[in-house]
Amino acid sequence: xxxxxxxxxxxxxxxxxxxxxxxxxxxxxxxxxxxxxxxxxxxxxxxxxxxxxxxxxxxxxxxxxxxxxxxxxxxxxxxxxxxxxxxxxxxxxxxxxxxxxxxxxxxxxxxxxxxxxxxxxxxxxxxxxxxxxxxxxxxxxxxxxxxxxxxxxxxxxxxxxxxxxxxxxxxxxxxxxxxxxxxxxxxxxxxxxxxxxxxxxxxxxxxxxxxxxxxxxxxxxxxxxxxxxxxxxxxxxxxxxxxxxxxxxxxxxxxxxxxxxxxxxxxxxxxxxxxxxxxxxxxxxxxxxxxxxxxxxxxxxxxxxxxxxxxxxxxxxxxxxxxxxx
Numbered sequence: 001x002x003x004x005x006x007x008x009x010x011x012x013x014x015x016x017x018x019x020x021x022x023x024x025x026x027x028x029x030x031x032x033x034x035x036x037x038x039x040x041x042x043x044x045x046x047x048x049x050x051x052x053x054x055x056x057x058x059x060x061x062x063x064x065x066x067x068x069x070x071x072x073x074x075x076x077x078x079x080x081x082x083x084x085x086x087x088x089x090x091x092x093x094x095x096x097x098x099x100x101x102x103x104x105x106x107x108x109x110x111x112x113x114x115x116x117x118x119x120x121x122x123x124x125x126x127x128x129x130x131x132x133x134x135x136x137x138x139x140x141x142x143x144x145x146x147x148x149x150x151x152x153x154x155x156x157x158x159x160x161x162x163x164x165x166x167x168x169x170x171x172x173x174x175x176x177x178x179x180x181x182x183x184x185x186x187x188x189x190x191x192x193x194x195x196x197x198x199x200x201x202x203x204x205x206x207x208x209x210x211x212x213x214x215x216x217x218x219x220x221x222x223x224x225x226x227x228x229x230x231x232x233x234x235x236x237x238x239x240x241x242x243x244x245x246x247x248x249x250x251x252x253x254x255x256x257x258x259x260x261x262x263x264x265x266x267x268x269x270x271x272x273x274x275x276x277x278x279x280x281x282x283x284x285x286x287x288x289x290x291x292x293x294x295x296x297x298x299x300x301x302x303x304x305x306x307x308x309x310x311x312x313x314x315x316x317x318x319x320x321x322x323x324x325x326x
Contacts, residue, residue: 054249054258055081055112055267062319063093063125065100072269073104076112081267083113083258085248086133092124092319095149095200101125102207105132113256115248118142118239123227123320124149127238128204131211135255136239137247138230144238146320147208148225149200151193154181200316212237227320 055076076084086105092098108114109132116122116130118138123146130136130144138144167183179185179193209219214237222228222236233239241247245264252258 052262053081054083054085054252054262054264055079056085056087056245056264057267057269058087058089059101059126059129059269060089063090063101063129064097065094066097066270069269070100070104072267073108076267077108078111081112082262083115083252083256084108084267085245085252085264086114086116086129087119087245088116088122088126088130089119090123090126090129091121092126092128092146093317095125095128095204095316095318098125098128098318101129102132105129109133113252113258115251117243117245117248118144118230121227121320125318126320128207128318131207135241135248135251137241137243137251138233138239139244140230140242142230142233143227143320144230144233145222145227146225147204147223149197149204149316149318151197151316155179155185157181157183196316200318204318 057073057076105114114133116133116136118130118136119142120139121143122130122136122138123143127145127147174186174188179189185193205219205223208214208223209216214222218237222238228236228238230239230242234242241251249258249262249264253260
């Protein structure tokens with residue numbers, strides 16, 4: 001009987017210790033979240049740039065409409081930073097997102113000297129963003145261009161016919177919700193889409209011709225959807241100079257009279273919480289520490305689902321997509 005009592009006391013003591021460490025782990029996670037939140041405030045982001053600095057901003061990956069990015073660029077325009085270097089490494093994205101980014105950069109350029117550096121890729125919507133700069137720099141092997149737009153949609157009509165599924169619908173007019181992917185695209189729907197693509201393409205061409213001061217013959221050489229290396233792009237007037245960030249700084253000093261030897265510092269276009277990756281990871285670790293592993297696994301799966309959802313792009317695209325090998 002005494003042995004059983006001792007065992008019960010030991011188990012209770014062990015349970016109290018385990019609860020203590022779980023609570024401690026949760027408190028550490030909470031403190032970490034608060035710290036990151038403080039570092040993510042606009043005042044913290046503004047503090048990294050000032051009159052004695054050049055701001056470095058990065059445009060990476062797919063370009064979509066982004067109100068946080070627009071607001072961040074507006075804050076940068078109101079700051080006392082001396083100049084801005086925009087690093088671009090993007091295959092493009094939606095035409096609406098690229099136009100929004102271009103407009104934001106144009107407003108920023110009206111307030112600050114601005115130069116673009118193409119790191120690996122500035123294609124389609126990525127090149128639209130680059131056009132906001134009066135001076136575009138690229139490395140010799142960077143890829144630049146892909147002037148064009150597209151509208152893509154899957155067509156499952158053949159598959160549905162094979163499995164014996166027919167989708168029925170009632171709509172107000174023949175072109176409503178067309179194409180829908182459930183039936184072959186009608187000539188009328190294809191013509192309507194063709195008109196959309198041609199109109200957006202004409203806008204893109206006009207933007208390139210105006211911003212890069214090209215005549216019609218020069219524009220025709222670059223506006224067939226191809227990408228060009230930095231070396232090729234220089235001769236075709238798509239860029240102004242070969243080089244990197246040091247080249248950009250030298251141009252700012254010589255052409256825009258920016259003070260030499262100013263440090264270049266990052267300016268974040270989105271909060272550090274961003275897509276909440278850090279928040280999810282910390283919450284997952286905290287729940288694990290508290291013995292709630294099942295909930296932690298659900299949080300991790302939700303993060304994967306959100307990442308997969310971000311792969312989708314809606315609307316007209318200004319996007320470079322290399323052909324898949326067969």
